Amino acid sequence: GNSVTQMEGPVTLSEEAFLTINCTYTATGYPSLFWYVQYPGEGLQLLLKATKADDKGSNKGFEATYRKETTSFHLEKGSVQVSDSAVYFCALSDPSGGSNYKLTFGKGTLLTVNP
Amino acid sequence: GAGVSQSPRYKVAKRGQDVALRCDPISGHVSLFWYQQALGQGPEFLTYFQNEAQLDKSGLPSDRFFAERPEGSVSTLKIQRTQQEDSAVYLCASSLKGTLQETQYFGPGTRLLVL
Numbered sequence: 001g002n003s004v005t006q007m008e009g010p011v012t013l014s015e016e017a018f019l020t021i022n023c024t025y026t027a028t029g030y031p032s033l034f035w036y037v038q039y040p041g042e043g044l045q046l047l048l049k050a051t052k053a054d055d056k057g058s059n060k061g062f063e064a065t066y067r068k069e070t071t072s073f074h075l076e077k078g079s080v081q082v083s084d085s086a087v088y089f090c091a092l093s094d095p096s097g098g099s100n101y102k103l104t105f106g107k108g109t110l111l112t113v114n115p
Numbered sequence: 116g117a118g119v120s121q122s123p124r125y126k127v128a129k130r131g132q133d134v135a136l137r138c139d140p141i142s143g144h145v146s147l148f149w150y151q152q153a154l155g156q157g158p159e160f161l162t163y164f165q166n167e168a169q170l171d172k173s174g175l176p177s178d179r180f181f182a183e184r185p186e187g188s189v190s191t192l193k194i195q196r197t198q199q200e201d202s203a204v205y206l207c208a209s210s211l212k213g214t215l216q217e218t219q220y221f222g223p224g225t226r227l228l229v230l
Contacts, residue, residue: 004157036221041223042223043118043119043206043221043222043223043224044158044206044208044221045221046218046219046220049218089157089158091157099163099171099173100214101146101148101163101171101210101213101214102160102163102171103148103150103158103160103219104160105157105158105159106157107155107156107157108155108156108157
């Protein structure tokens with residue numbers, strides 16, 4: 001079956017620090033990969049996505065590259081801000097088996113950025 | 116409204132009570148999804164509708180869970196005879212068509228606590 005494993009939090013950083021949140025996956029087919037973010041009190045929002053190997057998704061200074069050889073999709077940001085404090089979820093959707101609409105999520109990583 | 120809305124935002128139920136959770140998707144979105152998010156976990160897929168048709172209910176944990184979308188718009192997730200293990204946040208998402216690379220837009224969730 002499909003699964004997503006992401007680094008456990010919480011992660012606490014100072015403003016302007018470099019961020020990496022690791023994500024690896026297991027999938028039957030060739031999945032699309034996503035990072036979702038959940039700000040306090042809000043719903044999940046799509047942060048970025050990549051649909052094939054070597055694609056790089058980017059948004060709001062965050063980046064992640066789809067690495068098929070290492071089955072990874074690590075999230076990075078060069079300089080975090082206090083406003084980036086949130087829970088980050090890595091997810092995949094797998095086209096095999098006819099259920100390509102179904103998202104499989106990791107457990108989430110809580111990021112706290114201090115001024 | 117521009118986004119997915121859910122009501123109620125919070126629900127406290129006594130064990131054995133029935134509950135109904137409502138989701139209003141983005142207008143015009145064909146596909147609608149329900150996910151269950153236990154404390155400290157990522158969301159897990161429950162069920163999927165395309166218009167009024169429930170195409171996948173493989174994630175519903177028991178026959179106490181029932182979802183409907185009779186007119187292809189608003190959806191209701193009903194849980195009969197609630198148990199403590201049903202306590203979770205229930206997330207609704209919608210997408211324009213529901214295909215592999217398409218973004219799912221999430222509502223803020225309903226937090227259910229069963230006492």
